[in-house]
Amino acid sequence: MVTMTYREAVRDAMAQAMRADPDVFVMGEDIAEMGGSMGVTQGMLEEFGPERVRNTPISEMAIVGAGIGAAMQGMRPIVEIMYEDFTTLAMEQIVNQAAKHRYMSGGQLSVPLTIRTQGGAGWSPGAQHAQQVEAWFCHVPGLKVVYPSTPADARALLWSSIYDDNCVLFFEHRLLYPLKGEVPDELEPLELGSARVHREGEDVTVVAIGRLVHEALKAAEAAEAEGISVEVLDPRTLLPLDEDALVRSVRKTSRCVVAHEAVVRMGFGAEIAAVVQERAFDHLDAPVERVGAKFCPVPFAPVMEQWVVPHMEDVLAAIRRTVGRE
């Protein structure tokens, strides 16, 4: 095991793939000399040169679309969209093109494209740089959606995304970049679609993604001090979804909280709640509780922003609510 940050883990997956395979390359805005707006691609220009670490103009549609084209020709491009808020600009290419070419061609074509993006609130960037939009893409057959929460998962899942023959949306959370964690010495791929149980427990299952995994783990510890045993499960891949893992867990604990940073309404938690209530109906002792951002754009002023997005306390409160029910 070695220790690396989430940022380094993402970089390492790309660099290893690029070393092994000339068909892998990265493109995006300011990813070359500057190393990306979050420093994720730092040093890669020096190692791989400007043909494979490509700065692009501000053209989200064209760079995603160029990735689609190169992928159709058998390459494995990684496109970085600087903020996930800007996936809105490439929505057509992602939803109507990348997700559907294989299908519409009756299986003749594949689009092995990875779209990396990042976002999240907590540093007061304002309403157009802080949304979480992963839920949209889970509604689109043909796409895969990955959202890792630890360095080990980030590295393994990004590798697997690059080598997946479908278009994968790969979400990173800005506040997780400095997070350190252990990763195996050798990069081991991880199948897309398998959840991770971060912590076992008996009384409540907390299904959490991204930054909220860590808030959930803190909440679980606090709950334990109150005598509540919490299982924390991270689906990691939102599409396809490891339904079995989460249903298994909830059948055991009989209670479920789902937590993410996106707004609750129509967020990923809605899908989790819908699946759990359907497949673990007879086991549930309380409704699935949803934790997420309050229903507003992300405000600028830090006092408001902090209140809007969920934290450990919100997860803990939901855990208490759910065990408080009989």
Place this chain on the structure above:
Amino acid sequence: MVTMTYREAVRDAMAQAMRADPDVFVMGEDIAEMGGSMGVTQGMLEEFGPERVRNTPISEMAIVGAGIGAAMQGMRPIVEIMYEDFTTLAMEQIVNQAAKHRYMSGGQLSVPLTIRTQGGAGWSPGAQHAQQVEAWFCHVPGLKVVYPSTPADARALLWSSIYDDNCVLFFEHRLLYPLKGEVPDELEPLELGSARVHREGEDVTVVAIGRLVHEALKAAEAAEAEGISVEVLDPRTLLPLDEDALVRSVRKTSRCVVAHEAVVRMGFGAEIAAVVQERAFDHLDAPVERVGAKFCPVPFAPVMEQWVVPHMEDVLAAIRRTVGRE
């Protein structure tokens, strides 16, 4: 009461608003001489002239954005996006601009823009002209989302959308255009956010939207023949959502099916299931059943297409499943 088609009802709401108010105008691709690709705006050019019934170039971002600008200046534009599949092109303007200007300005600005669009499968247009994407917009604070299923609702809700001071996404279903129904002689506005109970029942609540309302009504009749009493409820406005109405209904019936044409995964039905299981938990005798399209893009070949999107039989099967449980 007069009888008109869904198409005429939509047109009538626009025409009445335009007669009453010089600030209302419509723009979109091929809406003038041709009267829109679905014939919705037929005759409007003749009545209102080319300044107020504006043909546009193929520029979905700019026409939505131009609507935003005109709305900021106090007008009440109606923008038509020919197919809802193409809202993907305007996603940035809708999500980052129209939905957020009021908020980001601390309340100084409003964007009273109505975006009409239509879609749906059933006529074999292929994967890029048949998606249902209403769910995405329900995840965006600052937007309102309306999806009428009858001529009366279409006319009243469109009028209210035009006069709402927020950006409203107004979804129409292609197959509903020829549908005839009674509408009041005088146009009566309808508050956005109120559900309609189409049919009362005791055993199961079917929450349905768009085309599926009619499939649900047919299924309800068939179920009645089997001795199952079905209540059919149409939220009509998906955001804001009339939670009270649906919770009230499910508390009465103890069972719930939700039906739409969009794919099930992360569809609007997930939100309904999440809300119902949370707020009617102790009343539910069975899990909320979701009915929607199967998990694939909409295929071209009619035999596959028909199988992919849900029909009366699918709703009926879900009703049977839910009453079959004890």
Place this chain on the structure above:
Amino acid sequence: MAKVEQKGHTLSRERLVDFLRELLLIRRFEEKVEERFRAGDLSGFLHVSLGQEAIAVGVCRALDGSDVVASTHRAHAHALALGMHPNELMAELYGKVEGCSRGYGGSMHLYDVARGLIGSNAVVGGGLPSITGSALAFKLRGEPRVAVAFLGDGATNIGTFHESLNLAQLWGVPAVFVCENNGYAESTPAWQQLPITDLAKRAVAFGMHSITVDGQDVEAVYHAAQRAMKHARDGKGPVFLLANTHRLTGHYVGDPQVYRSREELREARETQDPLEKLRARLELPGEEWDELEHEVAVLVQASVDFALNGTDPRPEDALENVYA
């Protein structure tokens, strides 16, 4: 920048007759599509290329076997000109497993990857970025291949057009963007949708090489396309190939065309038919023409028979091909 191609009469008669046969095949195929749609055989959304055949033939004949093409909603002509068998195309329109997209695609989503057709697109401008990207892949790998996009005049208004051509020029990739300028986007005439009359000016914004050609003259298109392909293949960067043309029918099959006058259409049909132009130039004897007609009619009719005898997919096949 913009140079109008002069008609050159440099191709052999044999070659031109071959072009004429291809034009005729497309013409009769499209007419058959209109007929079958009216008869209620075909579902969905059909856009035929009557009047624009010479662009498809002139461009596709100028391609190498390894080049790739992205088409539009108006794709039948491109598919046929690329060598797709009419059977496969007609079967697709009928939604059969034997279709070029195995029934998953339909008229607006034709694929024939073996022949270079990497998708026609029902979203205006939707295929352009992937052509820039395909060309990028060719450049990165040092392959002497060209990626070609067809697009309409209406498509020059959409953001993807701007971004794709801009990126292609910036990176100097081997791409050719062929604009079929028929003066209409659905019902909307040029003056209502385009702020300029000379569409070659679009290329100026990117500093892209452009060539303008009479799209009704198949030989001129062929020569222009050859020059464009050579430019791109030689590493000189992308080309904007503007072919002015006429849509001699409605936007879609069934379009009542309330927005244009009968006279405009009649005149265009009488004076702007690329088949008639080539036939006249070749001074083709009636007998030879009849032979061509017969040959083509047999092919087209066979394609309908083939399609009618084709296999419907099973409903549950719909869940195949979603993921690799």
Place this chain on the structure above:
Amino acid sequence: MAKVEQKGHTLSRERLVDFLRELLLIRRFEEKVEERFRAGDLSGFLHVSLGQEAIAVGVCRALDGSDVVASTHRAHAHALALGMHPNELMAELYGKVEGCSRGYGGSMHLYDVARGLIGSNAVVGGGLPSITGSALAFKLRGEPRVAVAFLGDGATNIGTFHESLNLAQLWGVPAVFVCENNGYAESTPAWQQLPITDLAKRAVAFGMHSITVDGQDVEAVYHAAQRAMKHARDGKGPVFLLANTHRLTGHYVGDPQVYRSREELREARETQDPLEKLRARLELPGEEWDELEHEVAVLVQASVDFALNGTDPRPEDALENVYA
């Protein structure tokens, strides 16, 4: 099409001193922002306009009171030049209720509807369509108002730019698009992001009238902007106003600028400072300059004090203003 504005010395000394005061206010305000950010007072994402002040001042001084403006992520200068009080601006950066957007917006989302600022935008190109739309509203209502968008050179690569200018020209609306061409998009130099060197060519694609001006010369900018506004206001259609300029600092506050050499930056600072240029031309006596400095320093310091004494929103205020 593209005409480079000659420096004209037609404005009175008094007027120019007024311009200088405004330039200085922006300069010192922006420097204070950098200082306060480094001190840890400010959160979020800050982009200052050091070196580009003359465009903001020259353009905004050429506006009528009823005109509207959409700005970019680099918005402070535009807001101040439009007459926003430094207190309101600084309070916004501090996230206070007294801020121009009441703390909901932040540095990239400045609004002052009363003074015509209908939003700065953190999405590159995001504000352009609404300027076309605002101008359309003015035209439909017959109001003699102009809608103005600021944008960077990097923004000319994005689809919204193309669609918005195209639509504006097609409809002949009174809009002016002011391109602040500083040769960089974040870290990406012009040659890596733009396939052309003369950005005036962008306007050719739409047949739009364009004017090119030295963005470091406030008087030239003013005259050019006046002509642009008149053109638009007179119903002659939109204008693309290209102002070449220099960003004399990082892209964002805190940017280590690893991508450009110290020398390049030093040279630009020494030769391309719009304040120094105007000051030199005016041959301003040291005393008068010191007076201006003092006046501005007091204002800027007061804005910090004002902001520090401002009111934090209540957390639950976050749920206000979501809907009208």
